[in-house]
Amino acid sequence: MARSAAFRSFARLMAAAVLADDRHVSANDALGSLDEFTATRTSRLISRRRFLAKTAAIGTTLAFGTMCSRESATAKTTSPTLSVGIVGAGLAGLACADILKTRGINASIYEAGSRAGGRCWSLRGFFPGQVAERGGELIDTLHKTMLGYAKRFGLQLEDVNKEPGEVFYYFSGQRYTETAVVTEFRDFVSVIRTDMHRLSREVTARSHTSDDAALDHTSLLAYLEGQNGAGIAARPMAKAVIIAAYEAEYGLAAREQSCLNFLLFIHSDRRSSFTPFGVFSDERYHLVDGNDRIIEGLTGEIPGQVTSNSRLLRVRRLSDGRIELTFQQEARTVTFTHDTAVLAIPFTTLRLVELDANLALPPAQRQAILTLGYGTNAKMNVGFSRRPWHQLGGNGTSYSNLAHHQTTWEPNPSVGSDTRAILLDYSGGQRGLT
Known part of the structure; x- marks a missing residue:
């Protein structure tokens, strides 16, 4: 299971920045195109799943096996x-x-x-009428x-992606729009491209080049500060957003994370175009x-x-x-x-x-x-008697570099209301330890 709903939002903006750079369009147009693509792809996946389910219902073993590997296992002998x-x-x-x-x-x-x-x-029974997840x-x-x-x-x-409202980005005492974040990300895409071309096709522990190893030994923080193939540092807001997203998601300080984790977030296909991984990890559902x-x-x-x-x-x-x-x-x-x-x-x-x-x-x-290292993450679920983020035009998802805040989202939105809600404060790295 994916860990952070907020990281999905970060992935979307990073994908939009790459798309804007690829197509030479504005950040706003790239966001619109990406959302349209994601909606279409999700619809096709759902349609395929429904087709397989119907096929299974009339007794087609192969389709039913595709739906759930448990059933396909019965055909094998042990x-x-x-x-x-x-x-x-x-x-x-x-x-x-x-x-x-x-x-x-x-x-x-x-x-x-x-x-x-x-x-x-x-976690049941703590928040009236709602459920939170400890893990x-x-x-x-x-x-x-x-x-x-x-x-x-x-x-x-429940589809947690359906909640209306904006994602809030608050860095260095200022709130930024999605378009502003994408624009700053876009300025760093050329740096990413430079180092993506240095990487081999498949980077593994058993198969890698000296360039792969050099990038693996470069921390995310150092990379964003200019220790990269282009020798260019990320702009302050882009750097702050990337660090906040990766520290919350992976539970390690940016100085402890390899920049490969960031570079492989966007991988090159055979045509040397760029495919944002975030498009395919939609972190959409919760029970x-x-x-x-x-x-x-x-x-x-x-x-x-x-x-x-x-x-x-x-x-x-x-x-x-x-x-x-x-x-x-x-x-x-x-x-x-x-x-x-x-x-x-x-x-x-x-x-x-x-x-x-x-x-x-x-x-x-x-x-x-x-x-093998592991990150440190912590969850603090906070109960509310209303949804104050809705009144501000938000959906509960946020990022910041404030001392006591990294990222939040609403974990059980389908049963939240104007009289009850949960907001999850998700932290990683040093803050996850404290």
Whole structure:
């Protein structure tokens, strides 16, 4: 699930800046063209999904498999006697167990906490008549698995993109219009183009050039301040907006983020034109009654398979090839053996686990487990007795470089009203720590 509704707004403006530069049109015209393109593309995606759903309803297996991979899995054969252990009862672990169940395998799931769901955890009963998300919140139009779960469990979606009003950009004591932001972004597009042409087609840890590596070792802050191929710094407002967006979204200070994360946000196609990634990540949906209703649906179909309060201590391979998992369960240590195991936990947790040498993990994989960095984000949901942002012409989404504000949006808009609403204050980097 996407994390930030506000980042969608940033992506839209960055895309408009590239489009304006490509077509030599005004910022306002570029915004209009982009919105028209996005609406058309979304409509086509929805129409395709509806077509597939109707085709599935009359028994076309291929289309139904396209809609939800769970059903397609039934066509494949796997021995039901296979013993599978899954560590982690978040969405990844539960989805894995769900697929295995269609193949006749009842996997054993081990969860360190007292509940399933991981960061998919909704907050009910605190805000009258509304639901907020403690963790994962937004679902893209292309997130077919999540949308498939929503349909399967009869859950209502809300389109958070439909809210009327403007996005507020407030930097250095001044509010800026979308057009003004796009215009400043546009001035930096030529710099982006210079460095995009330096990048290889596919930049990976295993395949990269010296230019790729040099850019990867250049921080986002340094890049915006002129340490780039053109030697040109971003204009002050553009720099402030980009930093605010990336620090909130990825949870790290701009000086700690690689500029590659910014450059690859816009990727070059075979015609050397530029395609804004933000167009394809619309962060459009949220479940009206909370995203963890999907967790409830999944766990409801695998009764008795989840063992809670089991913290993984060690993983090793036995002489017969089976996998031994050792857990801490309160004051005791327990061991379970399976034919195979799936580790569906974050690397920050996995790096605390003893991974035996006989697992023969590649050095690069061990290095990733030990060193992969994560950002720090925090959410503060604030309840209101009205929607004051509507009175100001806004939709609740905002960005700023104020000391105590980075970005906000309205997380449960379809059930908000003139007498109740929630505004989410989303922060990252240093502010996310405090």
